[in-house]
Amino acid sequence: MIKLAIASFLATLGFAIMFNIRGEKVFYASLCGSVGAIVYHLTLNVWHYNLFLTMLYTSMAMSLYSEIMARKLKAPVTLFLICxxxxxxxxxxxxxxxxxxxxxxxxxxxxxxxxxxxxxGALAIGIVVVSTVVKLYYRIKRLGGVKK
Amino acid sequence: MDKLLRVATKAGQVILMCGAETYRVEETIVKICQAYHVEEANAFVLPTGVFVTVVHEGKTHSLNVRINKRSTNLNMIDAVNKLARSIQNDPISLEELDRKLDEIIKAPKYPWYIVDLFAGIGTFGFAFFFGGDFKDALCSFVTGCLVKVIVDYLESFDVSSFIYNGVGGFFITLMAYLSCQFSLGTSADTIIIATIMLLVPGVCITNAVRDSLAGDLVSGIARAVEAILIATSIALGAGVAVSVIRLLGGVM
Incomplete structure (x- = not known):
């Protein structure tokens, strides 16, 4: 699993540079690949889910990570996700x-x-599901703030 | 008014060419227009063109721009996004906005040797990811660097993407076969898959589905066609290479 995580870190790093990401974001974007690889390995090889569900969970994990990172580093979600x-x-x-x-x-x-x-398709659906849930979460949170 | 229209469209055009999603481009254009207090701003964006209409003091102004080249440059999307967001809070003059946009467009990219080196490092990682051993990874590294150089060189001639991706696929297969023939690599399949990831239209495919799910159906279809075209050309290139190898008596 660690080998997979390092391998996908390197692979993502390559794309991060090719897509012209700068500064410390390169590291965090590459880490996204490792997050995906770990989830991928767990769902496919340890819990033996089928490929469709594996892809879905992998992309959900990666987009959750990217949403968090985007808010921490103030950059668009795509920047971390795509690579x-x-x-x-x-x-x-x-x-x-x-x-x-x-x-x-x-x-x-x-x-x-x-x-x-x-x-x-599963990869894309995972992204959409997570981004919708995150948007809803913030909208509900803001509504709650107004009520107070 | 004309100036605003031109600057806003330029911003949209830049991030569309850098691989932003359709809704983000539309949002950015409308955001910039609204920061300068127009009555109504509408943007309609396709992967191949941008159409913007602004209503100001009862008059309608419109502009459309054609887009031919698309690549991926995430840093530029980030920068334009930040700029569009910052003028919401503290408005700057149009001239200054234009100047800042030009600055973003001229921002330095990584030099080609760094890009090629990291293309190699990427394929090095992919080889392990697909279960290759160290020898495979080294072959993928060399193949990845060379393929990136060739594809970028062809791309600079404005050849159609069908051609240079096909050439890329052909070259990858040939290199992988040769490196296994001289027992530099263990598995040709692993080397091919690892390096082919450089050319595979991954951004295109996922953006196609995302655009469709977001309601931008025309963009979704357009991007899907682009992705299928690129994938087909890679497969065609690799297929030609395989049949040439078989014709010359090799096993593949």
Whole structure:
């Protein structure tokens, strides 16, 4: 697990620099990848959930982390989220889809393609769920403040 | 009035070109317009263009801008976002806002060798992430650096993204095969997957779904098409490489 976390830290670090993040934010953006990797490992390999739920929980954990960091460091949520997220985009599955097409195995290619779509959908849904909940939380909190 | 319209649209254009989500671009433009007390401000943003209309003293002003180039530069989004938020509280003159925007646009990027080096470090990490060993990671590092150089070089010629991603996919597969042939790496698949992550349109795919869920359906579809096009071109490049290798009698 620690190996995975360090690996995804490095991978995210690469993207953080490519996407021109500056200063201490580079470190916190890279940490987002590690957070994702730890959750990914726990849900997929320890609790044996399926891939869709794994992706959903991973992106939820990462966006929660990014929402917290965005408020602490006063920067947009995307800045922390995007780099970490890229680690979990199903690029490998896309590659295998292409290989199946080359091997004339249409059924296999379709199955893998569905997996690509559902994984990336789950990633995005996780982000939307967390950002909506956070927005609601702040709105309710503000309403409460007005009542007092 | 004209000046405000131009400055607000410029701000939106800049962050759209840097990979911001559609709603953020619209929000930023409207925020800037409202800071200068117009009666009504409307922004309609697509990944390929920005349309802004402002109503002031009973007159309607409108401007649209076409966008051809898209990349990712998160630092710039951050800076423009902060600027738009700060003028809500303490308004500055339009000239000063324009000057500050130009400053943000001209802010230094990392030099190309740093970017390439970190592209390599990224793929180095990915190789471990996908279960490769140290040899695979080293091969991915070299391949990642080279691919980033090639893709960036082609990109600077204004070639279509279909071409340079295809070339990238071709090159990655070839390098991975060769490095395994000379037993520098253990698993060609791992090296390919690790380095292909550099080209995969990850930001595009997630932004497509996010835009659609936020109600920006046209942007969502446009981004999805872009993502599918890029993914197809990478796969095509890799596929051509594999078939060439097979044609020459290699096993892949």
């Amino acid at each position: 970490g997220l890229i680690c979990f985009v199903p690029g490998g599955t896309m590659y295998y889809t292409m290989m199946e097409i080359l091997n004339n195995n249409t059924a296999g290619a379709t199955a893998l393609f569905m997996q690509v779509m559902s994984s990336s």
